[in-house]
Structure formats: C-alpha cells, structure tokens
Amino acid sequence: MNIWHYGNDINTDMLFPGKYTYTCSTPDEIRPHLLEDLDPTFADGVQSGDVILAGKNFGCGSSREQPALGLRSVGVAAVVAVGFARIFYRAAINQGLLLIECPDAVAAYKDGDTVELDVDNARIIIGGKAFSFPTLPPEILAIREAGGLLAYTRKRLAKG
Amino acid sequence: MGQTFAQKILAKAGGHDSVAVGQIVTVKPAHLLTHDNTAAIIGKIGDELDTYGVIRPDLSIIVLDHVTPAANEKTATGHKNIREFVAKHKIEHFYDIGEGICHQVVVERGLARPGMIIVGSDSHTCSYGAVGVFSTGIDRTEAASLMLTGETWLKVPPTIRVTLRGRFRPGVGAKDLILRIIGDISADGAGYQAVEFHGDIGNLSVAERFTIANMGIEMGAKIAAFPVDAKAEAYLEQAGVSRDGYEPVWADGDAEYVRELEYDLDALEPVIAKPHTVDNVCPVGEVVGTEINQCLLGTCTNGRLNDLHEATAILKGKRISPKVRLLVLPASRAVYEAATADGTLLALSKAGATILPPGCGPCLGAHQGVLAPGEACLSTANRNFKGRMGCKEAEIYLGSPATVAASALHGKITDPRDRS
Numbered sequence: 001m002n003i004w005h006y007g008n009d010i011n012t013d014m015l016f017p018g019k020y021t022y023t024c025s026t027p028d029e030i031r032p033h034l035l036e037d038l039d040p041t042f043a044d045g046v047q048s049g050d051v052i053l054a055g056k057n058f059g060c061g062s063s064r065e066q067p068a069l070g071l072r073s074v075g076v077a078a079v080v081a082v083g084f085a086r087i088f089y090r091a092a093i094n095q096g097l098l099l100i101e102c103p104d105a106v107a108a109y110k111d112g113d114t115v116e117l118d119v120d121n122a123r124i125i126i127g128g129k130a131f132s133f134p135t136l137p138p139e140i141l142a143i144r145e146a147g148g149l150l151a152y153t154r155k156r157l158a159k160g
Numbered sequence: 161m162g163q164t165f166a167q168k169i170l171a172k173a174g175g176h177d178s179v180a181v182g183q184i185v186t187v188k189p190a191h192l193l194t195h196d197n198t199a200a201i202i203g204k205i206g207d208e209l210d211t212y213g214v215i216r217p218d219l220s221i222i223v224l225d226h227v228t229p230a231a232n233e234k235t236a237t238g239h240k241n242i243r244e245f246v247a248k249h250k251i252e253h254f255y256d257i258g259e260g261i262c263h264q265v266v267v268e269r270g271l272a273r274p275g276m277i278i279v280g281s282d283s284h285t286c287s288y289g290a291v292g293v294f295s296t297g298i299d300r301t302e303a304a305s306l307m308l309t310g311e312t313w314l315k316v317p318p319t320i321r322v323t324l325r326g327r328f329r330p331g332v333g334a335k336d337l338i339l340r341i342i343g344d345i346s347a348d349g350a351g352y353q354a355v356e357f358h359g360d361i362g363n364l365s366v367a368e369r370f371t372i373a374n375m376g377i378e379m380g381a382k383i384a385a386f387p388v389d390a391k392a393e394a395y396l397e398q399a400g401v402s403r404d405g406y407e408p409v410w411a412d413g414d415a416e417y418v419r420e421l422e423y424d425l426d427a428l429e430p431v432i433a434k435p436h437t438v439d440n441v442c443p444v445g446e447v448v449g450t451e452i453n454q455c456l457l458g459t460c461t462n463g464r465l466n467d468l469h470e471a472t473a474i475l476k477g478k479r480i481s482p483k484v485r486l487l488v489l490p491a492s493r494a495v496y497e498a499a500t501a502d503g504t505l506l507a508l509s510k511a512g513a514t515i516l517p518p519g520c521g522p523c524l525g526a527h528q529g530v531l532a533p534g535e536a537c538l539s540t541a542n543r544n545f546k547g548r549m550g551c552k553e554a555e556i557y558l559g560s561p562a563t564v565a566a567s568a569l570h571g572k573i574t575d576p577r578d579r580s
Contacts, residue, residue: 013545018524025200037547057348065299091299153305
C-alpha cells in the first residue's frame, strides 16, 4: 500500500485540471490526468488499496467529480484529511469513495508509518496508534454503501 | 431562540417547524442548474431517462456557457447531445450559446426568486444568495439523480454573520471586500457553513451583492445570502419577477451565529489575491509594479454592466500597454447589448481590448485566452489556482475591474486610485 501525502487546500484543478472537464468523463479518460498538476507521479504510481493523506480543505474549488470518480475507480481505499470542501465531500459519497475526516490521524503521521483502515469500527491506525473518525448519518451512509448515488437512485426508482 | 436564514429555508422545505444545525433535511429544489456538463450528466442516466423521463420539465435550467462556441469535436458533440435532450424531454429553461454565463442568466431572467432552494452542478451556484435564494453547488452525479427524482438532502449549516458598515470609497469595490473577507478567514473559513450579510446592505447594488455571494464558495461556504430589500425588489421587478411572485425569507433578530464579523467599507482598500490560492490576499500596494501579460475583465464574478463601466471610466480615451492583452467578456447577451448600446464596448475596443462572446471564456483554461508558461494574468475571475487558466507554469492574480483596468494601462499591477 502506498501513502500519498499532500498539504492544505488541494483544489479540484490540482486533482483534475479544468481544461479536461468537458473532454474526459469516464474512468479510463480520467486516470492519466489524476493529480496531474499536483503530483505527476501519481497517475502511473497509484495502486488499488492506496491511501491519500492531506491537510485542510481537500477538494476545494470547482464542482468537479472526476477526482472522486477517478480515485474510486483506481481503487484508492480512502482519502484521510484534516477537512474536506463540501462539494467534493458530497461527490465522494455519491461515487462511493471513502473520505475520513481525522485531523489527529493526519497530524500523527510520519513518513514510513503504516496506515491501516478499520472501517467497521470507524478507526484508522497510524504507526500502530488508533484514531476514531466520525461516521456518516445512516441515511447518507446508505448512499455510499449502495455503491454510490446512482446505484441508490436506481434501486429507489425500481421500487416505484 | 430565533432561526437563521438557512434554518428557516430548510425547515420550510423539509416541512418542519424548525430545524437544528446538523440536521439532515430532504428537499425538493425549485431548480437544478447544469451547463455544458449536462452532456456528461445525461450520459450517466440514458437508460433511466428512457424508462422514467425527467421528473419535471421545469426543474432543469440548462445554460451552455463553459466552452462556447464549441472548441473542438468533443465539446461540439456534447452541446449537440444537450440540445437533443432538451428537445426530447421538453426542458423549459434552456439557454444556448451566446446567452451568457449560467449564473448571470439565472438571475437576470428572473429564475432565481427569494426563498427558493436552487442547486447546481457548478460551485458558483451560491451567487443567487444576492437575491435571497438558498443556492449551492453539487456534483454531476447528484444532478443526474435530481433530474430523475427531484429531491436530495442538505445538512443544516451553522451560520457566520457578516455586518457591513458604510460605503465603498472611489476605486474600491465589492471584489475588494469579498477578497478581504476570504483573506481574513481563509479558503475554508466558512467550510460547511452559511454566510449572512447584514448592516448597510442598501449601500450595495444587487450587482455588487452578486459579486460577493458568487465568491462565497472561495471561503468554503455552502451559501452566501443577502436580505431582500427595496433594491433587490426593484431588480427582480425589472427581471420580470413581480413582488407577489415570491416570499422573502430572512434570519430572525435573535438567531444564533457561530461567528460574527464586521467590515467598515469606508476603510477598505483595493486588494489582490496572489497566486495560487484565493485567500493569499494583500493590499494592492504590496504587488504594484508586478508585470502582467494578460488582463481578464468578465466572468460570473465581475462581468456585469457596472463592472464594464468601472473599467471603461479608467480606460476611455486611453490605450492599454502594448505589453498586455486585455480580454473582455460581458457576462450575458443582455450585458453585451447594453454595453454595445451605451458605447462601452466601443470605448474598450478603442482602448485596445479584445471583446469575446458572453460566456466563461478563459476562466477555466479550456479556450479563448489560455496562458503560456512564465506568463502572468490579472483577472476579475474568482480563482487563481495553479493551472486554472490552462497552464500550470503561469501565475494568476485576482483583483477588481478597476484594478484590472488601471493595470492594463501600464502593463503592470497598478493601484486604481492612482490615476496618473
């Protein structure tokens, strides 16, 4: 598992440049440009199960779901941050991407530390030390657990 | 205890007497705004649209503005798919290329009415707080779901109360105020929160309120709202919305706030947001003399007639520096026509400006004024992120229309109060 460690205010232009927003919308189109202007090594290096650690206000800026869709589709297990911008936060729920808001865990992380997710118990273990993180309200968790909002909506529509 | 604007709107929408901060409320928004991204949105739900159709043909407002006219085959195909969708599903509120930037169109055409909830798959949907609307950004997938179901969820936010006192001095404007606030409280200073503006609101035009509400998202805000006063009523009236067509909502006097701020407009000075974050704000004096290659006057933040007038007052009869390109984009067809009729665009053109069609233009870096490595741009837009204008090795500074105009004359960042 790789840990990708970034700073504060990582905006959606850094996660996925605006110039591609009307030409790339599928996971295959998105992948080569993921984090392009932030970390050119990410798109080639990311592997399923990797974790992103970041500071405050992760995902600020434009409404742009390609980062949430892209990170989920390449198998990022979670983004752990001091805080998230609200549109990105919703986009992640809607794509089924796990976001963990846990300032203490981010502060505790040192290069080389192991990172272990214990989602069932809402805990993240950094270098052997466990931190609890807040969970979503049940009605919102249901969206993420359905695999994202469209899967959730399809089920609702099918029920009539 | 009284309720905030956000609490009152969300309580009513959810069918509750009152709501508490943190409560999740199911809402049926009056409108759903989407733009060029409608192509990707409907692409997600083709089968469902065939089976169920759209929930309401009057829910969607679709405005083509982001890459218009189409820049390449892919964006052209997106526009074509949107036009076909609009015809097939009899979408009532569709505005094709050339009508303007979505947020300007929504307000100008009277689609945003006080007391409404409007959501949009664009972060600057918060703009309609200028006329007392609870409006906020969502993502494409949520927009797709809304087209089918007409409902979504919102969490009741805590609210910051900002009290404004006095009036702007010459050379200082709404852009300077909102940049100052963002610089003070930071890019996430209002994260997950609502912002209400109180005080001497009557000293601000609706256009100035629009500029301020528009940038609420740049401090992380869910909404940024103004009360509906006589000026707002008059604006709405000329937009075709009569006073009996809406019920304004505003905070109770004893509502509870998470934070209170106060700004003295008389004491403000022109400011600049330096690369690469919007909260990297300094007085213009700190960066005076910084050489720039391009100036942008326009966008949903500062592309209205008052903004063009402010710039023209500085540029009329003069000539911009040969070292700089000045791009001007009126925010809508109505602004374009008014600025044509009163000679504003002619004056700007004679000063050396390049006039572009109404739309988002180079703001998001897709076309019409992309920067080269090593270049710097001073823009009236709302974002200066690295790569925003299409090149990650370029620098973007943000300022007011007056600062942009004064700087275009000299080819370097200039204090607009210095008319030498």
